[in-house]
Amino acid sequence: MKHLGFALLALAAAGSPAAARDWIHWRGPEQNGVSRETNLPGSFDPKLGAKGNVVWRQPFGGRSAPLVMAGKLYIIQGVGEGLHEGEQVVCFDEKTGAKQWAFRVNVFHTDIVSSRLGWTTLTADPATKTVYAHTTAGLVLALDPDGKLLWQRSLTEEFGRISGYGGRIVTPVFDSGLCVVGMVNSAWGDMAKGSNRFVALDGKSGEVAWWGDTPGAIKGTYYSSPVVAVIGGQRLLISGGADGALHAFKIRTGERVWSYRFGAGVINGSPVVDGNLVYCNHGEENPEGGAIGRVICVDASQLDAKTKAPKLVWEFKRSNRFGLASGALAGGKLYLPDDSGELFCFNAKTGKVDWKYRYASEVRGAPLVADDKLYLFDVKGRLLIVPNKNGEEPNPDDVFEYKFRDPKGLLNETNGTAIAVNNRIYFTTRTDLFCLGVPDAKDACGKYKEFAAETPADPAGKAVGLRLFPADVTLNAGGKVVFSATPVDANGRAVKAAGTVELSLPLPAKTPTGAQPPALKGKADGLTVTVEPVSSQQGYVEAKLGDLVGKARVRVAATTMYKQDFDKVPEGAVPGGWVNTQAKFAVKKLPDGTIVLSKVNTDSRPPFARANAYITGPNAANYTITSDVYATEVRGRMPDIGVVNSRYTLILDGKPDDEKKSRQLRLVSWEARPRVNLATNFDWQPGTWYTMKMSAEPQPGGKVTVRGKVWKRGETEPTAWQFEFADPAGNATGAAALYGYVSDPQITAERPGADIFYDNVTVTPNGK
Structure with missing residues (x-):
């Protein structure tokens, strides 16, 4: 790339x-x-x-x-x-x-x-x-x-x-x-x-x-x-x-x-x-x-x-x-x-x-x-x-x-x-x-003030920084990026500097818990970095020119051929290459030895209580996402759990419907507005594993067919979809993600809310 x-x-x-x-x-x-x-x-x-x-x-x-x-x-x-x-x-x-x-x-x-x-x-x-x-x-x-x-x-x-x-x-x-x-x-x-x-x-x-x-x-x-x-x-x-x-x-x-x-x-x-x-x-x-x-x-x-x-x-x-x-x-x-x-x-x-x-x-x-x-x-x-x-x-x-x-x-x-x-x-x-406007008014405009003058640029002046471009890039597994490295003066303008720029893939800083994340898996050759054919990783590129140092961020996002069971992710960490996930989700080992991804349930502030963990890039299209999900009930409250496909979310709603007194499965595209807001009774229970499956398939004319279903894990997958909806103004692309919302406003570290666990996440092209 x-x-x-x-x-x-x-x-x-x-x-x-x-x-x-x-x-x-x-x-x-x-x-x-x-x-x-x-x-x-x-x-x-x-x-x-x-x-x-x-x-x-x-x-x-x-x-x-x-x-x-x-x-x-x-x-x-x-x-x-x-x-x-x-x-x-x-x-x-x-x-x-x-x-x-x-x-x-x-x-x-x-x-x-x-x-x-x-x-x-x-x-x-x-x-x-x-x-x-x-x-x-x-x-x-x-x-x-x-x-x-x-x-x-x-x-x-x-x-x-x-x-x-x-x-x-x-x-x-x-x-x-x-x-x-x-x-x-x-x-x-x-x-x-x-x-x-x-x-x-x-x-x-x-x-x-x-x-x-x-x-x-x-x-x-x-x-x-x-x-x-x-x-x-x-x-x-x-x-x-x-x-x-x-x-x-x-x-x-x-x-x-x-x-x-x-x-x-x-x-x-x-x-x-x-x-x-x-x-x-x-x-x-x-x-x-x-x-x-x-x-x-x-x-x-x-x-x-x-x-x-x-x-x-x-x-x-x-x-x-x-x-x-x-x-x-x-x-x-x-x-x-x-x-x-x-x-x-x-x-x-x-x-x-x-x-x-x-x-x-x-x-x-x-x-x-x-x-x-x-x-x-x-x-x-x-x-x-x-x-x-x-x-x-x-x-x-x-x-x-x-x-x-x-x-x-x-x-x-x-x-x-x-x-x-x-x-x-x-x-x-x-x-x-x-x-x-006034009819037949004379067209006249005073003079606008110009910016004050910058310090004059000197192409032969002293370089005080080294800028890598792009400074933040997303690649696919096995992809490559060609950087430009430019010495700059104090105002960010290009200047000349002798020597050869050298790139490396350094170790990231340790996490607040003291864990050492791995370096980006790949190779630097001149100004080109090629990452290994390993999906879902992240890291940094460092450039040196004499005593000048520049840095860029590289994310290797998952593709629509991806599987994650969290078994190789360190406990307390999150999968590499996932966005908006750290501090909101964390890998956890359950008492039975199962390794899962858990939703943080100790912070009631909206960005922490409710979040999407983005897996792929935003250009993913025509795919299916599945995940096993599990929830507990705490103080009479159950959370919301979901999977995201092409900017649609399939949600197991933790709150029973006021009229039907049953929990529901919902399909939404804009949580604040009912642009797409479908619901069906699905009285899911705490302490039970379920499998969620969702696909989005672009159609001619800008339409997208969205399908979703849920069943108890281990049981035979039902043939019929619980939702099959043709959106006339469809989202043809969008990142695959996991959704979680622990809605109790009183939760704290000492008084945690309900648990949400995810396991066996897959993203696959439709038809495969």
Whole structure:
């Protein structure tokens, strides 16, 4: 298996922000919520069409900000109902609103409900015109301007991305040839521990260029959107995190430069940057207690010699929750709404509150500052246009307000943020996409600020690091990967260094229990690594050039010809090459001497209590998975057990049905929504081994036939399937996995919940 080289040389000059007449970051070309457009409407009326400053309108709603690039407008949204419910990226002609294409995907492996689909914003590469999306299911999509899929990665199945009910997933950002996505995840090896990490995917190939990790314990899922800025001559990615801190990473390498912890919960607010000053906000408790919520300004050019934390310039703590919206920075003012709909205008240099303006009761969208106006949404279906020349306090008599209603006359939520580009205002409500503009207005736009200059690159300068690309790769048994190894300077730009790069396959670090995992089984020859024909293993590749050292991760995933009885897996460990498994599952020896895989039953936190252990890669297709399963009953509770095939889950439900008083066998594809949600009585019992079998078979026209059955182990396999379902919007591919959910919220290490055991897992091609 050969991989494309990472063009680090091309990253030496990352360039300035996108063209002023494009809008490829949800906060605009300066990434601060400011548009330099002029002659924008101060009012509108959809009933009057163009005479009411409504240029066009399309029945495509959303929760996030549109993206505009090269005459096209893009949104991401939830779409469809019932079996056809999913998510899609839609492209329109910017001038006319004519729909050009839509790219649809299913939703799976998430608790996020349909009302919160499409909450991330798109990003793009202005050079290639590629559009990138991070979907609710965890797919990162790269689409060309005509809607062709260039590549995709499944963050959930490949890297154990975790999502929560609240819809908190992170908008990607494109810079320096990379599409960077933040997430909470738990993968394998040195990334088995749950953490808030950032992955940089090469914009052209989708291969992993680097991982960046945050140091603190995760507090939950989050949705702070990263920004890119140059501070102190370094090009940085800056983002709030799931560990209560603000973080900065070198954009080309993922090396963390600094962190500033200011929350006891997650940071959802997106930072804004002005020169060396970085602003951010949260609506959680504070580490030191006291008032809830916080706004900070730090000077990122002044780092503490010991802690590497930036210097605090000012902070605001007055029991205001600034947890759901982000701020806008213009003319020395920071405009930031709290969660209850009160807009604060801070003096950006001092933190003094110049004025406050109550305009809503619930806010998620961020302010847009444009043409001496503030464009503000509240959740309850209102857009306000507030005169704002020189940042003066609003006069309520001068504020324009419009209330949106859906086609049935009901409240039409407005959760997104408006954008202003090419003399137009674009935004979505829950049901519609709007383009506003003044008829015959003069087309004019002020000049956007460019990034500060980076420290000049010197190709003959000193190399301080060695980057292996790809930095994280999945192979099949017997496969090979060709790496590129590039010496880089302090800003991650390619430099020359004498000598020959040598690759090796080192021993991994010992586990917390002291066990020594094996090295990757394979051979390094030059810059090529070939793994042995051994399925389901993992390890590391180390590169050396003089005193420079680089590292890459290699997973050898199981194929659809796989068997695992756990007999050769050390007790307390998990099979090599499985994702999202360590700390959630562990091999165990039963009193009768049987070796099984057990589900961890001592932690009630959702990522530990319920989990999928991913066995194959996400491109597995047309296969059958079987597993023997067993459960106990503790304090009147039984767990849920299942197998996963192509993003469908066959589940033995531990809770009896309220009406039928019997336990059930269920088939689902999206646990939070009944897109596929079939159930039949199957009163399975504790203390009994069962065999679960599930197949997914792609059919012509995008259909997939899903079959499932369960029987007592040792008995004759029944001929009939308990489920045989033809999904018209099928999942043609997806990782094979095991599912377990120990649902008792009171479990602890001293008070464990019910046991789940798995044995004799097989994955085989259909028909064999």
